[in-house]
Amino acid sequence: MKIERIETLVCYARMRNWVFVKVITDQPGLYGWGEATLEWHTRGVAGTIEDLSQLLIGEDPRRVEYLWQMMWRQHFWHGSGVTRSTAIAGIDLALWDILGKVHGVPCHQLWGGPVRDYIRLYCHLGGGNMESFYQTSTDNAAQFADLAQAAVADGFSAFKSMAVPPTMPIEGLKPIKAAEDCVAAMRDAVGDDVDIMVDCHARPSPAMGLQFAKALDPYGLYFFEEPCWPESMDSLATINAAVTTPIATGERLTHLAAFRDLFEKRGCEICQLDLTHCGGFTEARRIAALADAYRISLAPHNPQGPVSTAASLEFGFSQPSYIICESVHDDVPWRQDVVEEGFVIDPKTRTVKPNQKPGLGISINEAEVKKHPFQQETVQRVFYQDGAVGDW
Numbered sequence: 001m002k003i004e005r006i007e008t009l010v011c012y013a014r015m016r017n018w019v020f021v022k023v024i025t026d027q028p029g030l031y032g033w034g035e036a037t038l039e040w041h042t043r044g045v046a047g048t049i050e051d052l053s054q055l056l057i058g059e060d061p062r063r064v065e066y067l068w069q070m071m072w073r074q075h076f077w078h079g080s081g082v083t084r085s086t087a088i089a090g091i092d093l094a095l096w097d098i099l100g101k102v103h104g105v106p107c108h109q110l111w112g113g114p115v116r117d118y119i120r121l122y123c124h125l126g127g128g129n130m131e132s133f134y135q136t137s138t139d140n141a142a143q144f145a146d147l148a149q150a151a152v153a154d155g156f157s158a159f160k161s162m163a164v165p166p167t168m169p170i171e172g173l174k175p176i177k178a179a180e181d182c183v184a185a186m187r188d189a190v191g192d193d194v195d196i197m198v199d200c201h202a203r204p205s206p207a208m209g210l211q212f213a214k215a216l217d218p219y220g221l222y223f224f225e226e227p228c229w230p231e232s233m234d235s236l237a238t239i240n241a242a243v244t245t246p247i248a249t250g251e252r253l254t255h256l257a258a259f260r261d262l263f264e265k266r267g268c269e270i271c272q273l274d275l276t277h278c279g280g281f282t283e284a285r286r287i288a289a290l291a292d293a294y295r296i297s298l299a300p301h302n303p304q305g306p307v308s309t310a311a312s313l314e315f316g317f318s319q320p321s322y323i324i325c326e327s328v329h330d331d332v333p334w335r336q337d338v339v340e341e342g343f344v345i346d347p348k349t350r351t352v353k354p355n356q357k358p359g360l361g362i363s364i365n366e367a368e369v370k371k372h373p374f375q376q377e378t379v380q381r382v383f384y385q386d387g388a389v390g391d392w
């Protein structure tokens with residue numbers, strides 16, 4: 001059995017171009033799907049997949065670890081830069097999909113069978129609609145409350161908001177109070193039984209991140225995400241130690257050694273590794289084993305396309321420390337037209353039972369993908385009050 005060719009299919013989905021990776025073998029009808037979506041770097045990832053494919057054509061797709069090592073170690077550079085680690089991830093996911101199909105079992109069965117009966121999904125406020133999630137102003141606490149109630153009405157028992165405004169490296173009380181008002185409004189709207197998450201998007205400086213974390217600590221957040229950039233790992237550890245709210249981070253880290261540094265410093269309680277950015281299942285399984293040694297939970301980052309979601313679920317059914325699956329469902333109205341999924345979501349509880357189909361259990365509708373060819377992603381920028389460039 002040999003890899004014959006590797007194709008990328010780009011599907012424009014407003015905020016992102018979904019980059020689907022199709023690894024095709026010389027066996028009739030045997031191919032695997034992966035995803036290597038990297039917003040604002042679509043052309044770079046597609047080119048990197050083409051570069052890496054030169055190492056893989058003619059190789060046996062069942063030698064997944066061997067091929068991962070090839071992609072990571074060959075051609076001088078290691079695969080830790082985000083463009084290359086994303087390209088590796090897309091190919092790696094597709095190779096595991098092929099392996100599941102070869103053996104006629106879902107991926108999670110390859111790794112020892114399901115460790116739980118179901119997985120809970122959480123949504124973004126607005127269901128992944130770009131404007132609702134990213135552009136609801138923290139001056140409008142009532143809108144946060146309305147969107148929170150809508151998420152619960154949609155069946156979700158957990159949702160994520162961006163209730164922290166962008167701030168300059170140091171600001172006074174106003175943004176802290178605005179964030180607190182938004183979280184208080186959401187808590188009032190949905191009660192104590194629903195889990196609320198707040199994502200800072202790594203915008204705050206460590207000093208501001210600490211203030212936001214302390215101000216929101218009394219509201220019992222399920223987790224508080226990226227209070228500062230992971231470049232400031234010591235500061236993440238300081239914030240994590242200063243509050244009872246679990247700190248979540250990891251979506252911007254791309255390889256095992258970076259997670260080792262994060263875990264050693266106790267920079268988080270929840271690891272948000274991204275299966276499409278940190279080298280696919282092969283590297284993610286190593287990161288998960290390391291996290292387990294520290295009793296750090298897993299909640300993979302997953303605002304991307306449908307292959308990424310299927311991957312997160314397969315991973316979740318195999319990992320004891322996995323706690324919840326990030327999901328978006330309203331980013332584009334035709335999302336479900338692009339994919340046929342092997343798992344079924346209970347719309348009343350937004351929980352998922354294990355997929356029974358081989359591999360990732362999905363098939364991509366290529367004709368539907370072709371209706372949404374590459375477009376430049378919508379430019380999104382953050383500026384401080386004085387016009388200086390901030391972190392998006």
Ligand SMILES: [Mg+2]
Nearest residue numbers: 199201225251
């Ligand atoms: Mg995030």
